[in-house]
Amino acid sequence: MNDKNVRSTVIRRAFKDTIPVMSGYLVLGIGFGVVLASRGYGVFWAMAMSVFIFAGSMQYVAIDLITGGVGLVATALTTLAVNARHLFYGLSMIEKYKGTKKKPFLIFALTDETYSLVCNDAAIRDVEDKNGYYFWVSLLDYSYWVTGSVLGSLIGAVIPFDMTGVDFSLTALFLTVFVEQWLSTKNHLAAITGVAASVICLVIFGSDNFLIPAMILITFALMMMRGREGITND
Amino acid sequence: MIDMHAVMIIAVAAIVTELIRFAPFVIFGDKRKTPEFITYLGKVLPYAIMGMLVVFCLKGISLVEAPHGLPELLSGALVVLLHIWKRNTLLSIIGGTACYMLFINFVF
Numbered sequence: 001m002n003d004k005n006v007r008s009t010v011i012r013r014a015f016k017d018t019i020p021v022m023s024g025y026l027v028l029g030i031g032f033g034v035v036l037a038s039r040g041y042g043v044f045w046a047m048a049m050s051v052f053i054f055a056g057s058m059q060y061v062a063i064d065l066i067t068g069g070v071g072l073v074a075t076a077l078t079t080l081a082v083n084a085r086h087l088f089y090g091l092s093m094i095e096k097y098k099g100t101k102k103k104p105f106l107i108f109a110l111t112d113e114t115y116s117l118v119c120n121d122a123a124i125r126d127v128e129d130k131n132g133y134y135f136w137v138s139l140l141d142y143s144y145w146v147t148g149s150v151l152g153s154l155i156g157a158v159i160p161f162d163m164t165g166v167d168f169s170l171t172a173l174f175l176t177v178f179v180e181q182w183l184s185t186k187n188h189l190a191a192i193t194g195v196a197a198s199v200i201c202l203v204i205f206g207s208d209n210f211l212i213p214a215m216i217l218i219t220f221a222l223m224m225m226r227g228r229e230g231i232t233n234d
Numbered sequence: 235m236i237d238m239h240a241v242m243i244i245a246v247a248a249i250v251t252e253l254i255r256f257a258p259f260v261i262f263g264d265k266r267k268t269p270e271f272i273t274y275l276g277k278v279l280p281y282a283i284m285g286m287l288v289v290f291c292l293k294g295i296s297l298v299e300a301p302h303g304l305p306e307l308l309s310g311a312l313v314v315l316l317h318i319w320k321r322n323t324l325l326s327i328i329g330g331t332a333c334y335m336l337f338i339n340f341v342f
Contacts, residue, residue, distance in 0.1 A: 052248040062247050066240045079250035085280050090258030165335035171291035172313045172330040178284040179317040190278040194285025207293040218282045232277040
């Protein structure tokens with residue numbers, strides 16, 4: 001195959017694999033744009049947030065940070081808490097992204113969904129141009145998300161019916177991931193720790209201040225449980 | 235007049251997000267061995283953090299005052315049941331959200 005054929009093959013393959021991500025990102029992106037617009041921040045804001053942050057759950061949380069007048073230190077800590085899991089995606093892609101030409105972009109765009117595709121060695125064993133595949137999956141996912149949030153922001157302004165409550169899609173997203181993790185693992189100690197520590201801190205510190213104490217308590221509790229058999233679900 | 239506070243929040247969220255994404259490559263990119271406690275936290279934190287985020291989303295509901303958090307709790311239960319039944323992320327999200335919108339707009 002010549003270079004052009006290899007390229008069009010890898011693009012087609014990346015598109016096919018990212019179709020589920022496209023549907024999810026469009027729906028959640030539109031939801032994000034709609035909620036943001038309903039709080040008085042229009043398409044410019046939706047695009048800026050999606051282009052520069054590109055982290056779905058964090059952007060939903062950021063809406064509350066912006067409208068709630070939260071400070072910058074609390075914003076940094078909340079971002080750290082919400083996105084800390086991304087640290088561990090990077091850890092497993094260090095070897096694979098070594099020597100790729102567009103590495104800075106690949107790292108910038110490493111979301112949960114992109115990670116779930118590019119880390120799946122078994123599924124892409126037959127892909128010739130791995131680096132091209134990584135790039136196109138990342139770029140397509142990025143474009144779905146930006147497109148969705150811009151659409152939501154524009155449609156949200158003219159939509160003829162009441163969109164109140166569409167932001168529940170975020171809660172639904174987290175619940176879905178939580179259930180998916182629960183169903184695919186045997187040991188639920190870490191999941192229970194997360195819920196229990198958060199509820200305890202919510203009761204003690206109140207709804208505005210519980211997130212950071214909850215993060216500290218969760219980390220502390222998990223470190224205390226280190227070495228327990230089965231906790232990591234290996 | 236541009237909302238400068240919003241601009242700063244977006245800038246901080248973007249910078250911290252990318253610091254997190256780049257950190258592993260910058261710190262461990264030269265094949266140094268990852269400390270064992272980091273590997274351990276990397277395995278268990280995702281489960282705990284999803285639980286925390288669910289609580290974070292539901293923090294605003296009041297069980298004491300009407301409607302006693304019923305729209306959230308019932309819609310959330312639907313998401314869980316749909317997902318156990320079909321394990322289709324999109325279906326679970328759309329079903330639960332549609333249910334919630336119906337509840338708060340027409341029922342409660």
